Amino acid sequence: MEGKLAQLLPVISVIVIVLRAVDARVPAVFIFGDSTADVGNNNFLPVSRAKANFPPYGIDFVQGRATGRFSNGLNSADYLAKMMGFKRSPPPFLSLTSNTLLKHARRGINFASGGSGILETTGRRYVQVISMAKQVQYFETVRANLTAHMGTTATEKLLEKSIFLISTGSNDIFDYFTPNSSVNRPPMTAFLSTLSITYKGHLRQLYNLGARKIGVISIPPIGCCPSQRSLNDTGGCLEVLNESARAFYIATEAIMKDLSCELKGLKYSLGNAYEMVTNLFRNALKLGFTSSRVHVVELASSMENLPVFHFPPPARTAQSTCSGIYFTRRKTPLI
Numbered sequence: 001m002e003g004k005l006a007q008l009l010p011v012i013s014v015i016v017i018v019l020r021a022v023d024a025r026v027p028a029v030f031i032f033g034d035s036t037a038d039v040g041n042n043n044f045l046p047v048s049r050a051k052a053n054f055p056p057y058g059i060d061f062v063q064g065r066a067t068g069r070f071s072n073g074l075n076s077a078d079y080l081a082k083m084m085g086f087k088r089s090p091p092p093f094l095s096l097t098s099n100t101l102l103k104h105a106r107r108g109i110n111f112a113s114g115g116s117g118i119l120e121t122t123g124r125r126y127v128q129v130i131s132m133a134k135q136v137q138y139f140e141t142v143r144a145n146l147t148a149h150m151g152t153t154a155t156e157k158l159l160e161k162s163i164f165l166i167s168t169g170s171n172d173i174f175d176y177f178t179p180n181s182s183v184n185r186p187p188m189t190a191f192l193s194t195l196s197i198t199y200k201g202h203l204r205q206l207y208n209l210g211a212r213k214i215g216v217i218s219i220p221p222i223g224c225c226p227s228q229r230s231l232n233d234t235g236g237c238l239e240v241l242n243e244s245a246r247a248f249y250i251a252t253e254a255i256m257k258d259l260s261c262e263l264k265g266l267k268y269s270l271g272n273a274y275e276m277v278t279n280l281f282r283n284a285l286k287l288g289f290t291s292s293r294v295h296v297v298e299l300a301s302s303m304e305n306l307p308v309f310h311f312p313p314p315a316r317t318a319q320s321t322c323s324g325i326y327f328t329r330r331k332t333p334l335i
């Protein structure tokens with residue numbers, strides 16, 4: 001089972017292996033990003049339209065409860081925590097109170113918010129999301145809490161051994177391609193350059209706050225999500241989105257190289273989600289899925305612009321699943 005899990009989640013396992021090599025003991029995991037890593041923060045945003053707190057989200061949990069994860073079950077944040085040997089996935093920051101915050105801060109907290117992106121303006125269509133800048137700001141308050149409680153040196157030690165995982169970027173690309181923005185849309189290269197500068201700023205800020213081991217997950221072939229395929233007359237993937245996803249990976253590679261030269265003591269691992277998902281499509285049969293074709297039935301499409309959850313009929317459990325814009329895992333537990 002371990003082998004199969006590693007094949008399915010190479011991005012996360014590579015990140016864990018690389019960042020652990022430096023020092024096996026990882027006291028805490030701090031997670032940032034979008035719906036690929038949100039474990040319930042958006043449940044606490046009253047007017048956000050990026051919510052996953054209704055069925056069929058969470059349908060593969062034992063009690064079938066929707067937790068705010070944009071998935072049928074666990075997501076990459078959960079798997080990372082599991083691989084690190086943590087019993088529990090770090091809780092959503094917004095679920096914590098001043099009484100519980102400190103206890104969790106020592107083991108990790110999840111700041112990710114569905115619909116958010118690298119740019120401050122990304123995700124406006126969902127009315128309310130926690131932007132990456134805000135997520136970093138929240139982390140800053142957590143760090144202040146730790147410092148007030150255990151002093152600067154102990155806090156720095158804790159943070160330099162901790163893993164910081166970031167999974168974002170897809171929503172920036174989606175927003176870039178919304179019909180609305182077509183009028184004043186800058187060329188893709190200019191847009192990617194803005195994204196890179198902004199992403200670098202966030203990462204530098206995390207470094208300044210004490211992060212030394214950073215795991216970055218790039219974006220999957222988002223042109224192949226069912227919601228995007230439905231825009232292609234042939235049912236194929238949207239090439240322009242896939243191309244942007246590849247370009248974003250190359251840009252992220254450059255960002256991380258630059259930062260590791262610039263910032264002393266920074267260790268990073270970049271996971272190529274594009275390659276991972278491509279391999280998954282290509283090797284679906286070998287990996288135990290019965291079909292590499294994603295069949296789509298819309299179950300919750302009434303709310304326009306919301307991530308739509310799709311099921312492949314009739315035997316969902318036997319096939320690879322890919323919800324509206326999320327690549328999710330099959331039902332059979334892998335661990």
Ligand SMILES: *[C@@H]1O[C@H](CO)[C@@H](O)[C@H](O)[C@H]1NC(C)=O
Pocket residue numbers: 124125178180
């Ligand atoms: C697109 O434009 C319409 C009309 O101006 C506006 O109501 C809507 O909020 C815009 N959508 C986005 C995603 O900006």
Ligand SMILES: *[C@@H]1O[C@H](CO)[C@@H](O)[C@H](O)[C@H]1NC(C)=O
Pocket residue numbers: 232233234235236237238239240
């Ligand atoms: C639609 O899918 C086909 C493959 O089936 C692909 O060749 C084509 O480029 C796609 N169209 C767009 C607009 O991406």
Ligand SMILES: *[C@@H]1O[C@H](CO)[C@@H](O)[C@H](O)[C@H]1NC(C)=O
Pocket residue numbers: 221223224236237238239242243277278281
């Ligand atoms: C991305 O979309 C294009 C166009 O449909 C397709 O040819 C290509 O295989 C897709 N990439 C992946 C990784 O599936």
Ligand SMILES: CC(=O)N[C@H]1CO[C@H](CO)[C@@H](O)[C@@H]1O
Pocket residue numbers: 097098101141144145148149
């Ligand atoms: C000392 C300190 O920073 N305490 C803060 C810890 O976090 C809680 C909840 O955000 C705040 O209320 C405290 O002021």
